[in-house]
Each structure stands twice: as C-alpha cells, then as structure tokens.
Amino acid sequence: MSKIKYVNLGDLNLPVFQAHRNTTPEQIKEISESIKSIGVIEPLIVRDTDDGLEIVAGCVRYHAAILAGLKAVPCITMNLDPRDAEVLKLHENVKRIQLDHVDQGHTFLMMMETFEMTEKDIAECSGKSISYVSQHISLVRLDNELTAAVKEGSISFSQARELMRVDNHSERQRLMRYCQDDGATIQVLQSWVQDHLRSIDNIPSTDPISREYTYGQESSKISYICEACDKPIEISQMRQVIYCPVCHKSIKDAISDEKNRLSSKTPE
Numbered sequence: 001m002s003k004i005k006y007v008n009l010g011d012l013n014l015p016v017f018q019a020h021r022n023t024t025p026e027q028i029k030e031i032s033e034s035i036k037s038i039g040v041i042e043p044l045i046v047r048d049t050d051d052g053l054e055i056v057a058g059c060v061r062y063h064a065a066i067l068a069g070l071k072a073v074p075c076i077t078m079n080l081d082p083r084d085a086e087v088l089k090l091h092e093n094v095k096r097i098q099l100d101h102v103d104q105g106h107t108f109l110m111m112m113e114t115f116e117m118t119e120k121d122i123a124e125c126s127g128k129s130i131s132y133v134s135q136h137i138s139l140v141r142l143d144n145e146l147t148a149a150v151k152e153g154s155i156s157f158s159q160a161r162e163l164m165r166v167d168n169h170s171e172r173q174r175l176m177r178y179c180q181d182d183g184a185t186i187q188v189l190q191s192w193v194q195d196h197l198r199s200i201d202n203i204p205s206t207d208p209i210s211r212e213y214t215y216g217q218e219s220s221k222i223s224y225i226c227e228a229c230d231k232p233i234e235i236s237q238m239r240q241v242i243y244c245p246v247c248h249k250s251i252k253d254a255i256s257d258e259k260n261r262l263s264s265k266t267p268e
Contacts (some may be wrong), residue, residue, distance in 0.1 A: 004043050006072040013054045031064035043074040056085045083115045087125050101157040105140035108133050154180045162189050228255050
C-alpha cells in the first residue's frame with residue numbers, strides 16, 4: 001500500500017498538460033482559505049520522472065497550498081508511466097472533480113493524439129459512452145468560435161452539439177449568433193438545423209414545427225408563429241412557458257373556442 005509522505009512544494013513539478021485550464025483566482029483563493037483552516041485533507045498523487053516528482057492529481061490543491069503559505073503537502077507516490085498517469089487524471093477530473101465540456105474535449109483529444117487511444121479506449125477509461133467522447137472531441141476540433149461560446153457560457157453544450165450537425169461554417173456561425181443574441185431554445189434550434197439539412201438534400205419539410213417559423217438566408221430576424229393570435233413574433237420577444245400535456249391541451253382548446261366565438265361575431 002502506498003504511504004503518504006509530506007513533500008516540499010518546491011520539489012514538485014506541474015505536468016505539461018493540465019486538464020483544469022481555466023481555474024479562476026477566486027476558486028484558488030477559496031480552496032486556500034479552506035487549507036488554512038483544516039489543511040490539505042486529500043493527498044496529491046505524484047509520480048517519479050527524470051526531472052523529479054510530477055503532480056498527477058492535485059494541481060489545484062498545489063496552487064492553493066502555495067497561496068495558503070504552506071511549505072509542504074501530503075503526497076502519495078505511484079509508479080505510473082505517462083499513459084497510466086493520464087488515465088488516472090481522467091478518473092480524477094471527469095468522474096470526481098467535474099471538468100467543463102471544453103476541458104473534457106481537450107483531455108480526450110490529448111489522450112487520442114499523445115497515446116494513440118481510440119474513442120472506445122477513452123470511453124472505457126472515463127466511464128462515458130463512445131458518442132459522448134466523440135462529441136466532446138468534435139467540439140474542440142471543429143470550430144474555435146463554437147468552443148469559446150460553450151466555454152464562456154453564451155450557448156449550452158446541447159446547443160453546440162446541435163450546431164455541430166451543420167457543416168457549413170458561415171451557416172453554423174449565423175445560427176450560433178441567433179442562439180446567443182435571441183436566446184433560442186434547443187427545440188427551436190433543432191428545427192432550424194433540420195430545415196437547413198433538408199434544404200441541402202432538397203427534401204420538403206414534413207415537420208409542422210418547421211413551418212411555424214420564418215427562416216431564410218435573407219432574413220435579418222427570425223420569427224415564430226404565436227399559437228394564440230397566429231401572428232409572427234421575433235425570437236427575442238418570445239416567452240417560453242412549461243405546461244403538462246393536459247393543461248396544454250386545455251389552454252389550446254380554450255384559445256380555439258375563443259377564436260371560434262370571435263369569428264362567429266364577425267359580420268360577413
């Protein structure tokens with residue numbers, strides 16, 4: 001069984017690849033305050049290299065310990081080659097300390113390129129599905145602007161995953177801007193993407209949803225038809241309300257009854 005030993009912070013080296021790329025100073029400070037109070041509860045995992053001890057898991061704790069004024073931290077030294085070290089990092093960062101979607105994509109891509117691992121290999125190591133791994137690799141490979149939008153939170157990963165179905169860069173960017181500027185829901189975005197793919201294949205739309213909005217290369221604004229008044233409304237003015245199926249049907253029936261009542265009063 002590996003023993004815990006205290007190692008001077010100056011004797012530890014950071015790895016070349018760090019999964020947590022955008023840890024904020026505020027996050028480091030918060031952890032450092034905890035370390036000042038109760039110390040480093042979980043030892044860092046390190047491995048011997050030609051250049052000395054390299055941190056395998058615990059880079060954030062390392063930075064926080066320095067900020068807290070510690071001289072040494074508890075460590076467990078493991079006999080790991082570079083590939084095994086990255087697999088252990090994957091378990092630490094994907095399963096236990098959740099990486100964001102972009103950092104996961106970079107981690108998966110690094111493992112594929114550096115260690116010639118397949119998507120199936122990475123999926124088995126991380127406990128994720130092959131499609132999950134593939135989608136995250138595509139996210140960081142396909143489009144830098146799309147990657148940045150997910151990183152900054154202006155679009156969700158679900159929206160990015162839908163946008164990745166659009167091969168044309170200009171069209172993908174245009175739809176992404178609608179999501180950012182007008183707050184399009186994933187359901188609306190799926191309709192736009194489906195409409196775009198149909199236009200490429202010259203397949204007429206059979207989806208009633210796709211006929212309920214105005215979509216086209218010449219449109220500066222995209223509108224959706226209101227279910228109550230049948231008038232077009234810009235996406236930025238839309239309001240999303242969640243109903244159960246029973247209530248939704250009751251409301252639509254009430255709207256329909258009111259329309260029929262008003263129609264019967266209209267003089268011919």
